[in-house]
Amino acid sequence: MTSRPEILIVGGGVAGLSLATQLGKSLGKRGKARITLIDKSFSHVWKPMLHCFAAGTVLNENDRVSFITQASRYHFEFWPGEVVSVDRCKKEVVLSPFYASDGTLVLDSRTLRYDAMVLAIGSCANDFGTPSVKEHCLPIDNLVDANHFNEKFRMELLKAFANTSELDIAIVGGGATGTQLAAELHKALDIVDPYSLHAFGRTPPKLHVTLLQSGARILPAFPESVSEAAKNELERIGVTVRTGARVAGADADGFILKDGTHVPAKLRVWAAGVKAPQVTQTYGGLPLNRSGQILVHDNLSSKDDPNIFAMGDCSFIEDDPLPATAQVARQQANHLGRHLPAWIEHGRDVPGCIFHNKGAIVALGKYNGWAALPGGTVWGGGFSHGLSARLGHIMLYRQHQIELFGYYRGLISFFSDWVEGFVRPSIRLD
Numbered sequence: 001m002t003s004r005p006e007i008l009i010v011g012g013g014v015a016g017l018s019l020a021t022q023l024g025k026s027l028g029k030r031g032k033a034r035i036t037l038i039d040k041s042f043s044h045v046w047k048p049m050l051h052c053f054a055a056g057t058v059l060n061e062n063d064r065v066s067f068i069t070q071a072s073r074y075h076f077e078f079w080p081g082e083v084v085s086v087d088r089c090k091k092e093v094v095l096s097p098f099y100a101s102d103g104t105l106v107l108d109s110r111t112l113r114y115d116a117m118v119l120a121i122g123s124c125a126n127d128f129g130t131p132s133v134k135e136h137c138l139p140i141d142n143l144v145d146a147n148h149f150n151e152k153f154r155m156e157l158l159k160a161f162a163n164t165s166e167l168d169i170a171i172v173g174g175g176a177t178g179t180q181l182a183a184e185l186h187k188a189l190d191i192v193d194p195y196s197l198h199a200f201g202r203t204p205p206k207l208h209v210t211l212l213q214s215g216a217r218i219l220p221a222f223p224e225s226v227s228e229a230a231k232n233e234l235e236r237i238g239v240t241v242r243t244g245a246r247v248a249g250a251d252a253d254g255f256i257l258k259d260g261t262h263v264p265a266k267l268r269v270w271a272a273g274v275k276a277p278q279v280t281q282t283y284g285g286l287p288l289n290r291s292g293q294i295l296v297h298d299n300l301s302s303k304d305d306p307n308i309f310a311m312g313d314c315s316f317i318e319d320d321p322l323p324a325t326a327q328v329a330r331q332q333a334n335h336l337g338r339h340l341p342a343w344i345e346h347g348r349d350v351p352g353c354i355f356h357n358k359g360a361i362v363a364l365g366k367y368n369g370w371a372a373l374p375g376g377t378v379w380g381g382g383f384s385h386g387l388s389a390r391l392g393h394i395m396l397y398r399q400h401q402i403e404l405f406g407y408y409r410g411l412i413s414f415f416s417d418w419v420e421g422f423v424r425p426s427i428r429l430d
Contacts, residue, residue, distance in 0.1 A: 005033045005115040010083050012039035015312040015329035016120035021074045022337030028075030035076035045143050048326050053146035055184035086284035123313030126273030131249040137270040156266050160205035170265035173272030174213030182211045182239045187365035212245040226370045233368045274324045276314045289316045298352035363393040
């Protein structure tokens with residue numbers, strides 16, 4: 001390595017931004033390494049909140065973290081772009097040209113060198129080659145997708161207001177994203193209700209959301225009791241839950257199921273399955289699994305390149321497969337944040353990363369929520385209507401803010417969001 005090692009972190013999600021912040025404080029501040037974060041956008045959002053941004057029940061302008069601001073405060077550099085190829089012999093990466101929203105070329109293709117690289121590019125929905133899904137369905141994989149869906153959702157709502165018609169939405173995928181989005185869309189209509197009486201002189205149109213799950217139950221990662229309770233809660237608020245519904249294709253009017261049934265929907269969301277972004281196949285021949293995830297050792301280094309690490313949803317440990325969750329990504333980022341400095345400065349081996357399962361939380365908007373804790377204990381639901389579990393979901397986000405901003409700035413951010421709730425609408429209206 002050079003006297004000042006170059007560390008590239010590709011992807012500014014939960015894992016990538018957390019690691020850049022930690023290494024900036026431990027290495028960048030002391031001038032022991034140059035840390036560069038690369039991401040396609042200019043800001044970070046907490047991915048478990050994407051369904052809220054899509055429904056418009058959280059104003060993402062308040063919940064973005066500027067990469068430039070974070071870099072300047074925590075001693076790392078940021079460059080916008082996407083890594084489209086890796087030359088592992090030369091230890092160089094090529095960034096694609098960067099364009100403005102109007103298509104104007106801003107930055108030509110660039111080449112950056114590295115001594116160590118950490119890939120944290122997340123995941124996207126897996127359509128499993130289902131016909132016409134890409135042409136007719138909307139994913140909710142990132143903030144751009146969430147904002148795109150929200151724009152279409154608001155326009156279709158406006159159309160339904162004007163025509164006094166119903167709005168049909170179908171969501172494929174009964175995991176946490178699809179299930180929570182179904183509930184959040186109904187929450188959005190509940191919030192809109194008082195505004196609509198004054199603005200349009202009528203109540204909101206009827207929203208008909210259908211949740212399609214190919215398996216026997218929704219939320220398969222949770223205990224069966226949670227799956228059943230969540231299904232009952234969704235049906236109580238008006239969501240149609242169809243399990244064992246295998247999608248054969250999509251068209252401009254809805255989904256076609258394997259049994260020939262057609263599920264009508266003005267808006268069609270695909271939130272099923274997880275795979276790594278297609279771009280991993282251009283990363284210098286790194287070994288991948290069938291879903292495009294990068295195969296890594298338990299210390300998160302690539303199977304055949306000790307200078308490249310991968311963490312979060314884009315990585316896969318064959319001997320100990322882990323779920324693609326923010327909890328896993330966060331623990332892996334903290335592990336590399338603790339051990340990469342000694343590897344960089346003193347050549348010490350990075351030890352294996354041991355995942356500690358702290359349970360999982362699912363929050364169905366304001367309606368209910370459950371926490372599945374290690375050992376099979378379930379918390380929430382019932383008489384409390386899941387308040388404790390929903391508060392737990394909020395606290396996970398606040399914990400993430402404190403990790404990025406520090407204790408005091410994290411608390412100030414929490415307080416400012418609370419104050420903002422009194423002076424601005426609690427839903428995106430324009």
